[in-house]
Amino acid sequence: MVLGLPPVKDLPIVDLPFRRFFSCLDVPTVVTIVLGFLALERKVIIMSAFPSLVSDVCELIRSLLFPFDLCAPYVPRLTEPFMSCLNFPGAVFVGIHDDGSSDGLASVVRNEIPEDSFIVDLDTGDIDCSGDRFEILRECWDIIPHQCRSVEEIETLCHDARLNPGQEPNSVEIEAALDVSDVSFAPMCEDGIDIEPLDDRAVRDAFLRFFCAVVGGYELFLLVPDIDFLVSGNEWFDAKGFLAATEKQSRSVFLQSFVSTQLFQSFIQRRTEASDVRCLLFDECLAEYHSAQSPYGRLVTTSKDSVSQDKVSYPPYELLVDQCAAELCNISEVDESSSAGTSILTAHTTEGFMVNSQGDLVTELDTEMFYPEEPQYLSAEFDQTPVPILTRSDRDLDVSNRRRKLPVSHRGVQ
Numbered sequence: 001m002v003l004g005l006p007p008v009k010d011l012p013i014v015d016l017p018f019r020r021f022f023s024c025l026d027v028p029t030v031v032t033i034v035l036g037f038l039a040l041e042r043k044v045i046i047m048s049a050f051p052s053l054v055s056d057v058c059e060l061i062r063s064l065l066f067p068f069d070l071c072a073p074y075v076p077r078l079t080e081p082f083m084s085c086l087n088f089p090g091a092v093f094v095g096i097h098d099d100g101s102s103d104g105l106a107s108v109v110r111n112e113i114p115e116d117s118f119i120v121d122l123d124t125g126d127i128d129c130s131g132d133r134f135e136i137l138r139e140c141w142d143i144i145p146h147q148c149r150s151v152e153e154i155e156t157l158c159h160d161a162r163l164n165p166g167q168e169p170n171s172v173e174i175e176a177a178l179d180v181s182d183v184s185f186a187p188m189c190e191d192g193i194d195i196e197p198l199d200d201r202a203v204r205d206a207f208l209r210f211f212c213a214v215v216g217g218y219e220l221f222l223l224v225p226d227i228d229f230l231v232s233g234n235e236w237f238d239a240k241g242f243l244a245a246t247e248k249q250s251r252s253v254f255l256q257s258f259v260s261t262q263l264f265q266s267f268i269q270r271r272t273e274a275s276d277v278r279c280l281l282f283d284e285c286l287a288e289y290h291s292a293q294s295p296y297g298r299l300v301t302t303s304k305d306s307v308s309q310d311k312v313s314y315p316p317y318e319l320l321v322d323q324c325a326a327e328l329c330n331i332s333e334v335d336e337s338s339s340a341g342t343s344i345l346t347a348h349t350t351e352g353f354m355v356n357s358q359g360d361l362v363t364e365l366d367t368e369m370f371y372p373e374e375p376q377y378l379s380a381e382f383d384q385t386p387v388p389i390l391t392r393s394d395r396d397l398d399v400s401n402r403r404r405k406l407p408v409s410h411r412g413v414q
Contacts, residue, residue: 008277010325011204014063018200019163020053021060024122026166027154028141032127033120034064034207035149036140041072041091041261043117047098047106051077053122054095062093064207067282069270071262080105086114090262098123125166145251148213150206153298160298161198202298205319209296211282212289212320214251214258218242219283222272237268284324296320 006013022030037044038061046061048054058076072091075082083105085092098106110128113119119128129136158165221238239259246252258264271279294300298317 007325009281011066011201011208011321012063012278014059014200014204016056016060017198018060018203019161019198021057022154022158022163022165022198024048024053024057024166025120025125027151027158029120029125029127029166030061030154031144031149031151032137032141033118034061035144035210037118038062038065038070038072038091038093039068039261039263040140040143040257041263042140043086043092043114044094045086045092045109045114045117045119046095046122047109047119048095048122049098049100050122051097054097057122058093058095064204065263066204066208067211067278068263068267071266078105083108086117092117143254143257145214145254147250148210150210150297153206154203156298157199157202160196163198199298201321202317202319205321206297208282208285209289209320212286214254215264216286216290217245219286221245222268236272237265281321281324285320288323289320292323296323 025033033044036042046054046058048057055076058074062070062074070093072093073085073088075085075092075094078085078094078096085094086109096106096109098104101107110119113128113130115130117129120126121128127133127137155165218237221242223236223238237259243252243255243259246255267279270276271283289296296318297320300317
């Protein structure tokens with residue numbers, strides 16, 4: 001067995017299936033929560049009677065914000081001692097387990113909904129909020145650019161997996177089964193026909209393409225920070241110029257609220273002052289999205305769906321992130337080594353396992369195949385310690401020299 005690190009230049013790893021997420025909520029509700037609530041930094045409270053479902057859904061929702069990182073207080077399992085965080089003046093993203101008691105935390109929050117907050121019930125699929133519920137939800141839905149919502153594409157992906165979003169059963173028996181085993185990779189079968197699993201990567205790619213379409217051209221308004229950027233307070237992004245350039249476009253209403261969020265400002269800071277590989281991935285996806293001759297996603301197909309006798313197959317489609325992410329070890333190398341006079345044929349598969357010519361997993365490792373080779377000494381001591389070098393500008397040197405000369409007399413002790 002070969003253990004290896006995942007590619008750095010790719011979507012962050014989320015070892016959770018999206019199927020259970022879409023079993024609880026329909027696609028428009030998911031799009032509203034991610035793009036209308038969290039992306040615009042509103043208070044979101046996730047509730048469910050199943051403990052593991054709350055934390056899993058919170059992580060899955062947070063992963064759909066890529067390449068942006070959630071800056072609001074995030075508590076996937078809120079308890080009563082930390083209940084005061086719901087009264088924070090800014091955005092909050094928490095999960096609460098509904099134990100069913102009348103005096104429990106979930107009941108108290110439902111009876112006294114915090115101001116400007118949204119409660120998402122995973123068991124019923126409903127969204128509750130303070131004030132006029134219909135008018136507030138309609139406003140949050142309308143602010144999302146309708147050309148980039150990707151609702152139809154995600155619904156098609158769910159249809160391919162024979163999944164009815166928001167209509168799948170959720171019971172105590174299912175929760176108990178999920179606690180003892182991982183069913184995300186279990187083969188699914190219906191009427192004797194194998195069913196394709198939900199393409200989680202395609203779901204995340206749909207939200208990635210939304211952000212590529214909305215913030216396209218932002219790199220043209222990045223400002224180079226001056227030498228005194230730590231004290232000058234100058235902005236690193238020309239927000240007014242960016243909003244003026246997109247004023248007549250359909251995304252302008254969304255951008256007016258999105259650009260001023262801490263979510264976007266933290267992304268600009270990472271993009272400017274650090275060499276973040278994920279920011280590089282987003283910039284490459286952005287360039288590919290706006291320069292590609294044909295769009296990406298599930299809805300872009302060249303052949304009709306085909307149904308075989310044993311398995312339902314769908315036409316291939318390309319994802320945007322696959323065009324820019326680091327290539328996986330997608331090779332079928334064959335190494336031949338001799339051990340104890342016996343020739344062993346080893347094949348490296350994409351999953352990271354090694355099998356011999358008989359198809360059995362290799363359980364004994366040959367030290368000659370190690371890469372890199374094991375060092376003879378594991379000591380971390382060095383003969384010489386490198387002298388650290390601090391690079392300073394001429395202006396900093398002049399200031400430091402001037403400060404040094406003020407309190408020091410060069411004429412000696414008087």
